[in-house]
Amino acid sequence: MTDYHNIARNGLTPDELEKILRRIGKERYHINHPHHKMMMAGKMTKLQLQAWALNRYCYQAAIPRKDAAILMNSKDPVFRAEWRRRISDHDGTNGLDGGVARWLKLATGLGLDEEVVKSERQALWSTRFAVEAYVNFCRQRPLLEGVASSLTELFSPTIIAERVPGILAKYPYVSEETLAYFKPRLTQAPKDSSFSLAYVREHADTPEKQQAVIDALIFKTGVLWSMLDALDYAYGEAGRIPPGAFRGTSNE
Amino acid sequence: MTDYHNIARNGLTPDELEKILRRIGKERYHINHPHHKMMMAGKMTKLQLQAWALNRYCYQAAIPRKDAAILMNSKDPVFRAEWRRRISDHDGTNGLDGGVARWLKLATGLGLDEEVVKSERQALWSTRFAVEAYVNFCRQRPLLEGVASSLTELFSPTIIAERVPGILAKYPYVSEETLAYFKPRLTQAPKDSSFSLAYVREHADTPEKQQAVIDALIFKTGVLWSMLDALDYAYGEAGRIPPGAFRGTSNE
Numbered sequence: 001m002t003d004y005h006n007i008a009r010n011g012l013t014p015d016e017l018e019k020i021l022r023r024i025g026k027e028r029y030h031i032n033h034p035h036h037k038m039m040m041a042g043k044m045t046k047l048q049l050q051a052w053a054l055n056r057y058c059y060q061a062a063i064p065r066k067d068a069a070i071l072m073n074s075k076d077p078v079f080r081a082e083w084r085r086r087i088s089d090h091d092g093t094n095g096l097d098g099g100v101a102r103w104l105k106l107a108t109g110l111g112l113d114e115e116v117v118k119s120e121r122q123a124l125w126s127t128r129f130a131v132e133a134y135v136n137f138c139r140q141r142p143l144l145e146g147v148a149s150s151l152t153e154l155f156s157p158t159i160i161a162e163r164v165p166g167i168l169a170k171y172p173y174v175s176e177e178t179l180a181y182f183k184p185r186l187t188q189a190p191k192d193s194s195f196s197l198a199y200v201r202e203h204a205d206t207p208e209k210q211q212a213v214i215d216a217l218i219f220k221t222g223v224l225w226s227m228l229d230a231l232d233y234a235y236g237e238a239g240r241i242p243p244g245a246f247r248g249t250s251n252e
Numbered sequence: 253m254t255d256y257h258n259i260a261r262n263g264l265t266p267d268e269l270e271k272i273l274r275r276i277g278k279e280r281y282h283i284n285h286p287h288h289k290m291m292m293a294g295k296m297t298k299l300q301l302q303a304w305a306l307n308r309y310c311y312q313a314a315i316p317r318k319d320a321a322i323l324m325n326s327k328d329p330v331f332r333a334e335w336r337r338r339i340s341d342h343d344g345t346n347g348l349d350g351g352v353a354r355w356l357k358l359a360t361g362l363g364l365d366e367e368v369v370k371s372e373r374q375a376l377w378s379t380r381f382a383v384e385a386y387v388n389f390c391r392q393r394p395l396l397e398g399v400a401s402s403l404t405e406l407f408s409p410t411i412i413a414e415r416v417p418g419i420l421a422k423y424p425y426v427s428e429e430t431l432a433y434f435k436p437r438l439t440q441a442p443k444d445s446s447f448s449l450a451y452v453r454e455h456a457d458t459p460e461k462q463q464a465v466i467d468a469l470i471f472k473t474g475v476l477w478s479m480l481d482a483l484d485y486a487y488g489e490a491g492r493i494p495p496g497a498f499r500g501t502s503n504e
Contacts, residue, residue, distance in 0.1 A: 001495055005373065028495045121257065125474035126481060129381035136388065218496065222377035225494050229378060230478070232492070233485035240484070242477050243253055243280045244470065 001027060004218060008210035014201040017210050021148075021200075021217055025155040028221035031162070035232035040162060042170025046110070047248045049171065051235045053107040054246050055127040055227065057117050060103040060181075062131045064090045069138040070146040082195060089188050102181035109178030111249055122246035126230035130223045137219060141212075144203050148216035151200065152224060153193035157186055253279060256470060260462035266453035269462050273400075273452075273469055277407040280473035283414070287484035292414060294422025298362070299500045301423065303487045305359040306498050307379040307479065309369050312355040312433075314383045316342045321390040322398040334447060341440050354433035361430030363501055374498035378482035382475045389471060393464075396455050400468035403452065404476060405445035409438055 002023060012020070030036055038044060039052070067086045074080050092098025107117045116122055138146040160182045167174050204213045234241045241247055254275060264272070282288055290296060291304070319338045326332050344350025359369045368374055390398040412434045419426050456465045486493045493499055 034492060125471075125478040126378050126382070129385040129475075129478065130378070132385055132388070133381040136384070219377075221495070223381075226377040226381065226482070229485050229492070229494060230481060233481050233490070236490075238485070238488075238490055240286060240481070242481060243473070 004214050006211065008207045008214060011207045012210050014204075017204060017213065018197065018201060020214060021151055021197075022154065024214070024217050024221060025152070028218065028225065029152060029155040029159070030221070030224040030228050031155065031159045033225060033228040033232070035228040035236060036159070036163075038232075038236065040166045040170075042166075044171070046171075046173070048231075048235045049167075049174070050107075050110050050112055050249065051246055052231055053103075053110050054112055054117050055123050055231055057103055057107055058120050058123045058127050058131045059134075059227065060090070061100055061118075061120075062135050064100065066135045066138040066146075069135060070143065070150075072139070073143040073146060079199075086188075086192060089184070099181060099184070102184075106178050106181050109175065113249060116246075116249075122244070124230045124234055124242060124245050127227050130226050130230075134220070134223045137216075141216065144200065144209060145212050145216040147196050148200050148204075148213040149220040150196050151193060151217050152220050153189040154197065156189045156193075160185055160189075256466050258463065260459045260466060263459045264462050266456075269456060269465065270449065270453060272466055273403055273449075274406065276466070276469050276473060277404070280470065280477065281404060281407045281411070282473070282476040282480050283407065283411045285477060285480040285484070287480040287488060288411070288415075290484075290488065292418045292422075294418075296423070298423075298425070300483075300487045301419075301426070302359075302362050302364055302501065303498055304483055305355075305362050306364055306369050307375050307483055309355055309359055310372050310375050310379050310383045311386075311479065312342070313352055313370075313372075314387050316352065318387045318390040318398075321387060322395065322402075324391070325395040325398060331451075338440075338444060341436070351433060351436070354436075358430050358433050361427065365501060368498075368501075374496070376482045376486055376494060376497050379479050382478050382482075386472070386475045389468075393468065396452065396461060397464050397468040399448050400452050400456075400465040401472040402448050403445060403469050404472050405441040406449065408441045408445075412437055412441075 004020070004024065007020065008017070035052075039049070044052075064087045067083065067090070071080050071083055071087075074083065088098065090099040092101060095101070104114060104117060108114050120128065134149070137149060141149075164179050164182050167179060168176060200213050204210045232238075234245060256272070256276065259272065260269070287304075291301075296304075316339045319335060319342070323332050323335055323339075326335065340350065342351040344353060347353070356366060356369060360366050372380065386401070389401060393401075416431050416434050419431060420428060452465050456462045484490075486497060
């Protein structure tokens, strides 16, 4: 595992910076997490898939808020007009036909109760803390770091390309319609990430800013990784569901 | 496991409220966590004890900041003068002789490098997110809820009374001096928690405030519990240390 601490101290070219960012993805993106591998191997129970969908909802539901925080930190109307599209992608025209709604459909398609999912009350505390940390990061850090934290989207088409056919093949009770969330993401994410990458390459023009960009992406991989850590601990082999967390539904 | 959702909807007497708060501790305080039980059973390796001390440092180091957030939310000089003592307990007269410094001594007594511990760079992301959530909670929520979130101190003398002799008996390389952090806590915590409990009993005078107090304590038990979940997943049987996290020291 590469140590990225102070790695930019002597300054990097944009290409060198991009190379480091892509290496972070290769090493730390949650496609490498045992819980994701378990899902791909078809080894998950319905309860485990439900727990994943219910917890991941907290993340999906917070995406437009973190993007609003990034908008808030930009003084450039051109940037804002471009970034705003992400919020429309997730909230849709009326709040009911975007990515958040599609994730809710995924959750209910797995047999979960819509109100329980939306309340987030049965989500793991670790999930909620990670999501909150992500929104706060985008709110409190400089714009450049908020943009950089979105760069996990560079790697998301790979995980989606693996996840959708994997789930459909291994879990016969999951329909393509239930997974409708992922389809638009395959075109949205590359558009979004190429904008962010170009922005970061252009604006990270000092060693300090380059290090901040690197740290922002590491932080973000930590958000996603820690969410799977918590899921795997609670619902994986250890099966140590914390007090108050989701324990399955009766309406399957 | 009791469901505390809407439990105060019809209003509670102060005694009923206190009974519920104590039940939350009984059910959800991290004295019940498998990772704590593993420590008490003498089954931890030195690496596991080190990981616990290194991660828990992030929590200890944030306590004076969350207490400052509570001070910030109080307009009553009498309350502030009383609550301020907690900050002195942790920071000491000069920042180097209070609880935070004593925890650092515990960490270095276990063979950890002081700078590594203080940098928090090798702590688990889940630890950092949980600690940040706690500070933000005390900052953003009404004073009453910040005070209520401190009520885990009602239960801490029990865990300390178990932890100190347990560690000394089972881990011969740990000295009483290394555990010096805990001794003052045995008198500080009961003083602190009896003040907080009296405050909560007096000021939670509507069903809404009572529910908020209950939810605040549940949240706080979630902070502490999730920290042990993360430790146990990374350093327990599963042994799934996330990228970038502490993997042991060479200077033992």
